[in-house]
Amino acid sequence: MDSSFTPLERAALDAILAETGDDRAAVECQLLRATVRARENTGGGFFVHLNVPDEVELLNLKSAPLGEDVWIGVDGMEYGLGAILHCKHGCVSLLEGYAVGPEDTSSIDFGHVSYAIIKAPGRFPEHGR
Template identity: 55%
Template sequence: MMAFTPLEQAAIAAILDESGERRVVVEQQLTRSSVLSRKNTGGGFFAELKVDSSASRLNEGTIPFGENIYFGIYGLQYGLGMILHLKGGYVNLLEGYSVGGEDTSAIDFARIRFALIAEPGPLPTSGS
């Protein structure tokens, strides 16, 4: 199993900030999770997550997190949106999707420059 990349860590931190009252359970699950696999889909990426079975379960089941989480990404005009998916009350997938439908197949998401942004757009000049 793999550790989270800097982009994944930043996305998770931003998603936790908007999780409201469910933050405690989601944060507990994420601290007891690791990445099983990653895939650059050409339209973003998927990071499949494995949560320790001792973590508390959310009652919501499959309601995703990350409605307004965007990152400026070096080489993308509109950046990525981020969504944390759940299955059966547990986080199971972090999705980064190309907001403008741009091709991401050449991007190495583990090493890319990025910055959290308020709305879809390019990487600010002071990005990570």
């Protein structure tokens, strides 16, 4: 398994970072050193389990998870995905992409699907990636 982020995962993380605010630099520092431990298509989205080195500076977040308004239009999905980044014990630990509507994602290959970051939940735009 590849331990680096897929383009969709990287785009979701970049969008989450863009709205992180004061904690952005610390979260970004951890993400630069993070590797993917495991990926799971849950049927209702995906989980990307992360590892960060023990020597990273711990986050002092006022709120977690991160990602209140991150939406991804995915080719083949009517409502798309929301994305949030979970933190545990001061470290980024899980990127979650969750189906906004009642859709089965079991057949979607999130590593190779066409997607686009969008402003609100919805379909994959024609001009997307």
